[in-house]
Amino acid sequence: MSDSMRGRVAVIGAGVCKFGERVEADYSDLALEAFDEALTDATIEPEQIDAAWLGTYTPAYGWGVSGASLADALRLYGRPVVRVENYCATGMEALRGAAYAVAAGQCDIALALGVEKLKDRPARGLPRVGQHPVLAYGNSAPGLFALAANRYMHTFGIDRTPLAHVAVKNHANGARNAKAHMQREITIEQALNAPIIAEPFGLFDCCPVTDGAAAVIVCRPEIARELSSAEPVWIHGIGSSGTSARPQWEPGYDYVGFRATRQASLRAYEQAGINDPGNEIDVAEVHDCFTWTEITNYEDLGFAEKGSGWKLAVDGVTALDGDLPVNPSGGLKSFGHPIGASGLRMVAEITNQLRGRCGDRQVAGARRGLAHNVGGPGAVSCVTILGQEP
Amino acid sequence: MSDSMRGRVAVIGAGVCKFGERVEADYSDLALEAFDEALTDATIEPEQIDAAWLGTYTPAYGWGVSGASLADALRLYGRPVVRVENYCATGMEALRGAAYAVAAGQCDIALALGVEKLKDRPARGLPRVGQHPVLAYGNSAPGLFALAANRYMHTFGIDRTPLAHVAVKNHANGARNAKAHMQREITIEQALNAPIIAEPFGLFDCCPVTDGAAAVIVCRPEIARELSSAEPVWIHGIGSSGTSARPQWEPGYDYVGFRATRQASLRAYEQAGINDPGNEIDVAEVHDCFTWTEITNYEDLGFAEKGSGWKLAVDGVTALDGDLPVNPSGGLKSFGHPIGASGLRMVAEITNQLRGRCGDRQVAGARRGLAHNVGGPGAVSCVTILGQEP
Numbered sequence A, B: 001m002s003d004s005m006r007g008r009v010a011v012i013g014a015g016v017c018k019f020g021e022r023v024e025a026d027y028s029d030l031a032l033e034a035f036d037e038a039l040t041d042a043t044i045e046p047e048q049i050d051a052a053w054l055g056t057y058t059p060a061y062g063w064g065v066s067g068a069s070l071a072d073a074l075r076l077y078g079r080p081v082v083r084v085e086n087y088c089a090t091g092m093e094a095l096r097g098a099a100y101a102v103a104a105g106q107c108d109i110a111l112a113l114g115v116e117k118l119k120d121r122p123a124r125g126l127p128r129v130g131q132h133p134v135l136a137y138g139n140s141a142p143g144l145f146a147l148a149a150n151r152y153m154h155t156f157g158i159d160r161t162p163l164a165h166v167a168v169k170n171h172a173n174g175a176r177n178a179k180a181h182m183q184r185e186i187t188i189e190q191a192l193n194a195p196i197i198a199e200p201f202g203l204f205d206c207c208p209v210t211d212g213a214a215a216v217i218v219c220r221p222e223i224a225r226e227l228s229s230a231e232p233v234w235i236h237g238i239g240s241s242g243t244s245a246r247p248q249w250e251p252g253y254d255y256v257g258f259r260a261t262r263q264a265s266l267r268a269y270e271q272a273g274i275n276d277p278g279n280e281i282d283v284a285e286v287h288d289c290f291t292w293t294e295i296t297n298y299e300d301l302g303f304a305e306k307g308s309g310w311k312l313a314v315d316g317v318t319a320l321d322g323d324l325p326v327n328p329s330g331g332l333k334s335f336g337h338p339i340g341a342s343g344l345r346m347v348a349e350i351t352n353q354l355r356g357r358c359g360d361r362q363v364a365g366a367r368r369g370l371a372h373n374v375g376g377p378g379a380v381s382c383v384t385i386l387g388q389e390p
Helices: A027-042 A066-076 A090-103 A141-156 A161-174 A188-193 A220-227 A258-272 A293-299 A307-313 A331-335 A339-354 B027-043 B068-076 B090-103 B141-156 B161-174 B186-194 B222-226 B259-272 B291-299 B311-316 B331-335 B338-354
Strands: A012-015 A051-055 A081-085 A111-114 A194-196 A211-218 A233-242 A283-285 A368-374 A380-387 B010-016 B051-053 B079-084 B109-118 B196-198 B212-218 B234-243 B283-284 B366-377 B379-385
Touching: A012 A027, A012 A339, A027 A066, A027 A111, A027 A211, A027 A339, A027 B234, A051 A066, A051 A090, A066 A081, A081 A090, A081 B090, A081 B311, A090 A111, A090 A211, A090 A233, A090 A339, A090 A368, A090 A380, A090 B090, A111 A339, A141 A194, A161 A188, A161 A293, A161 A307, A161 A331, A161 B090, A188 A211, A194 A339, A194 B234, A211 A220, A211 A339, A233 A258, A233 A339, A258 A368, A258 A380, A283 A339, A293 A307, A293 A368, A293 B141, A331 B079, A339 A368, A339 A380, A339 B109, A339 B259, B010 B027, B010 B234, B010 B338, B027 B109, B027 B212, B027 B338, B051 B068, B051 B090, B051 B161, B051 B338, B079 B090, B079 B311, B079 B379, B090 B109, B090 B141, B090 B212, B090 B366, B090 B379, B109 B338, B141 B196, B141 B222, B161 B186, B161 B311, B161 B331, B186 B291, B196 B311, B212 B222, B212 B311, B212 B338, B234 B259, B259 B291, B259 B366, B291 B331, B291 B366, B338 B366, B338 B379
Parallel strands: A051 A081, A051 A111, A283 A368, B051 B079, B051 B109, B283 B366
Antiparallel strands: A012 A211, A081 B079, A111 A211, A233 A380, A368 A380, B010 B212, B109 B212, B234 B379, B366 B379
16 A cells, blocks of 8 residues: 655755753754754755755744744745644654655655744743643643553553663763753662652653754655765655544553554554564664653564563663663653654654764664654654665 | 656545534534545545645644644544644645655555634634734734735736726625635625725725635545546646745845745646646636735736736636636635635635536636645745646
8 A cells, every 4th residue: 555665765964953941042043053964964055955844833933833934944945845743743744744755756855854942932832721632621741641651550560660760771871962951860769759740750750841953854865876975874664643632531542552653653664674673673762751651662663562661671671782772862851852853853863873973872783773753642653764775 | 856746646536615604613523524525526435545634724722733633523543644734825735745645655545634713713722913923013914915915006007996806706706606605796896995904905805714624635546547436637736835934024025926926836837747827727726815916826827927917807817707717616705715724625626627517617628727825925835736637
């Protein structure tokens, strides 16, 4: 039904701005910072960008309404620029749009750029809670994910310790990353003894609120080969899927994982020709909005059986020097989670891991990697597989 | 640079709900109404939709945040559903996303659905004027378009009469359309004597505020041929382009038309192999948010020289029985303009015109048609060309 993506779309540029509390910078500044790095990386000029996809979730300060916001920030006039939005998968959906356009032969070189400012918003820009499909019912993100985490812990007989292992690992990785929001190591004890946000999540089980932007430039294979100065990696597959906007309230919901992630990853694996993801993926960036989310992601992505994912964290399998390093960047936990930027920030990390450019946090011998977002209360998911070879 | 779209994507289903003041229906009801008609038209089942693109500009009532809103309304689970937004070109951008996915071989059958409720919104859902890139500066849509209309009228020496001809034509067409918001004919005198909204625009120079939804189903050529019960038309080209979010404030802006429309249409014509649009297009739906906008569209789309488009309206060239009928549906003027729906409502009209299904408002012998949106204050534009033959 769905043609393979192998050999059809190359990533030639990746850029990420410094994530954090960027009150001195506006949306356009953050977008430009990421764009400039991606352009330099791709060794192209802005005029060579044929089309762009903007990923941003919550427009504010007159920025983020329509693709024209991005066109103005980057002076990308006279070409298509459109905005896409899909909860916390917004950034990776921008890449899906750009990659399809290239695969369809509708442009030679396309930009996907995601940006969000969450630290510094006008009062009127705050989520309109009364209208939000989930928040309107009195549920916050920590609360909703905590419901599932509690059920998981009860069902599979674990306490908060495995969650703390995820926090410690991702803080250790973030401490090696100059662009991460949080650059400090923590201990298991600190994680376990931190103030509770929503039981079982303490402060260190939750990703921070962050400003940031990330950009990925994709192109046709011929272009990637012509640009001898660039160092391309290749898209092997992109899967996207969704359930209800309120999956946790469906009668059949088991509260121990996310169907959208399972569905999106199966599509991506099929396109990439991957049968055993736990062995065929060398490095992954997964959506750790909460520490428990990373654990269920291991299972929903097929790295472990349902109910046993927590062992990968406890046993160090997903540590930087483990068999399957996950979130070498520090993850949402340390890098931060500016919604529209996160998916592209992950794809940028995997791109640079496959090129061996990640310095202190480089995963040795990484040849194929995965990036994963889950959005809303598990409502949508997007998975991208990248490889060194076409 | 950009491959042709000819022969690659078929439109097999088009559906439009009754437009108007639909206070009895919510977003989901409107979406379902359009979807059901498109499904019946395509002679397929919902399970056959592989992926969907939602076009909606201003989420409200907890609806329109992420593709999951549409997934819930139509029960389209376990597949990709993403939201796109690009000012008033939002609906046609949803079609661009779906068409690229099909052309890229990433799905067999894809849905583009646009919906907006503008008559009936919670106070908190109103545009946040203080943050809007244009409205924040004290400019409303009528005011901004009136600036350009005044300059045009001064430059080319016309009074309000040609604008009134557009209003009379589009009201006459809308009077033949049971789904239009406004179904009444008006006279030139009524148009000229109506209360002024923003000089030179009177009440009948402005499109109404409307609720509505429209859906278009596209597929691969093989599928279109297998579905002997469907009656496909074909996408010949899609162009999208943009300028600044504030084109009217750029030093070089001439105030007599929209560059984004010119750029988008040139791309679409190139893909479709059209050299003389005024003669090669048989029927068009163009973005008549204001009567003057339709006049400049004639010129920016290449149907007439700059400064002479108004003659097409005065001379009846664009009337239903003219040489190049424009807005046979009644246009935004009579059909209404629910932002995310409009582009797809136009594509549905052109689809049915090419199939000869438009009854009292059928354009005789229409074999190739065009649909056009312009969004924001001329900031973005999208143009789709459809034909009877692949």
